[in-house]
Amino acid sequence: MDYKPKKNILRLRPDTIDYVYRSINLSKPGEMEYAIRMLRDWTEKQPHFKRNDFSDNFLRSSIIVAKGSIENAKQKIDKLCTLRSLLPENFRCFNAKEDFAHVFEVMKPIVLPQVTEDHCRLMTVKVYGTIESCHISDALKYSIVLGDYMRQCDFIREYICIFDLSDVNIMDVITKLNLMDLRHAFAVYFEGHGLRFKSMYFITTSKLVDTLINLLKQVLKPKLIDRIKVVKSWDEVHNIIDKDILPVDFGGYERSEQELHDDWLEETCNEEFQKYLRDINSTGTDESSRPSYKFNEEYAGMPGTFKQLTVD
Known part of the structure; x- marks a missing residue:
C-alpha cells in the first residue's frame, strides 16, 4: 500500500x-x-x-x-x-465530490498548505448558514479521509484548528451535534492517528460558545479542553498566526478557501x-x-463493549 x-x-x-x-x-x-x-x-x-x-x-x-x-x-x-x-x-472509500457535496454547501474543511514557524499544520472550517446533523456527521467522515491522507503524506506532529462560527447560530450547532459521532471521530483522531492539537480556536461573539465547550467536555479530556480558545474575529487570529499561511478570504495572503478546497477534492478523489x-x-x-481481555481493555466504549471510552 x-x-x-x-x-x-x-x-x-x-x-x-x-x-x-x-x-x-x-x-x-x-x-x-x-x-x-x-x-x-x-x-x-x-x-x-x-x-x-x-x-x-x-x-x-x-x-x-x-x-x-x-x-x-x-x-x-x-x-x-x-x-x-x-x-x-x-x-468507507468515500468519494468526497459525490458523498460530501451537501457538506461543502455549508462548510469547507481544509488543511492549509504552509506550516507555522514552529512547524504546526493548520486546519480551518468556516460554517455558512444553516447546519444539519448530517452535515456534521459527514464532515467528520471527510476529516477522517483527510487524516488518512496526512498519515501517508505528511511529516507534521502538531495541528492548530480554527473553526469560524461567526455566521452561524451556535445553538443550531449544539442541537445538531451527535455525541456518539464525536466520540467515535475523536477516537480515530487521537487514539488511531495520534493527532495532537496544539490549540483550537472558535471565532464567535456568541456567549453560547461556553455551552458548546461544556458539551465537548463530555468527549474530551481537560487538557484538550484547556487548549480551546475563543476569539471574536480573524483580526485576533492574525495576532497569533502569520497572514502568509491564511487564505485571502480570512485576511491572509494564501490562495482562497475555494481554491484550496478544490485542490483537496482533486487530490482525494x-x-x-x-x-x-x-x-x-x-x-x-x-x-x-x-x-479478548486485551481487546476489551484497549477498546472499551466502542461497539460491542460495555465501558465508556474517554478520548485523550
Whole structure:
C-alpha cells in the first residue's frame, strides 16, 4: 500500500523534517530508517492484522506521532486497524465530490498548505448558514479521509484548528451535534492517528460558545479542553498566526478557501488515492486471533463493549 501525492498540496519549511526528527530524538543518520525496519518487522508478525503491507511513509508517520517511541507506534497502528473494523461506517472509500457535496454547501474543511514557524499544520472550517446533523456527521467522515491522507503524506506532529462560527447560530450547532459521532471521530483522531492539537480556536461573539465547550467536555479530556480558545474575529487570529499561511478570504495572503478546497477534492478523489483508501481501509483486525481481555481493555466504549471510552 502506497500513495505519492499528485499535487504539491502540503508544503514544509526547509528545516521541518530536521526539526521533527530532532524533536523525537531520531535525527542521527539512519535512525529513522532503522526504526521503520523495526516497526515493519513487528507488523509482519501480527496474526490479527488483516493486512500488514504498510508503506514506509505510513510507518514513518506512525513513529512521528508516537514521538519516536516504537512501542507507542505499535499501539497507534493496532488501534487504528482495530477502529477500522469496529467503525466501518467511518472508513468507507468515500468519494468526497459525490458523498460530501451537501457538506461543502455549508462548510469547507481544509488543511492549509504552509506550516507555522514552529512547524504546526493548520486546519480551518468556516460554517455558512444553516447546519444539519448530517452535515456534521459527514464532515467528520471527510476529516477522517483527510487524516488518512496526512498519515501517508505528511511529516507534521502538531495541528492548530480554527473553526469560524461567526455566521452561524451556535445553538443550531449544539442541537445538531451527535455525541456518539464525536466520540467515535475523536477516537480515530487521537487514539488511531495520534493527532495532537496544539490549540483550537472558535471565532464567535456568541456567549453560547461556553455551552458548546461544556458539551465537548463530555468527549474530551481537560487538557484538550484547556487548549480551546475563543476569539471574536480573524483580526485576533492574525495576532497569533502569520497572514502568509491564511487564505485571502480570512485576511491572509494564501490562495482562497475555494481554491484550496478544490485542490483537496482533486487530490482525494483521484483514482490512485481512491485505490490507496480502499487498501488502507482493508487493514482491519481479526479479533479471534487476539486475547479478548486485551481487546476489551484497549477498546472499551466502542461497539460491542460495555465501558465508556474517554478520548485523550
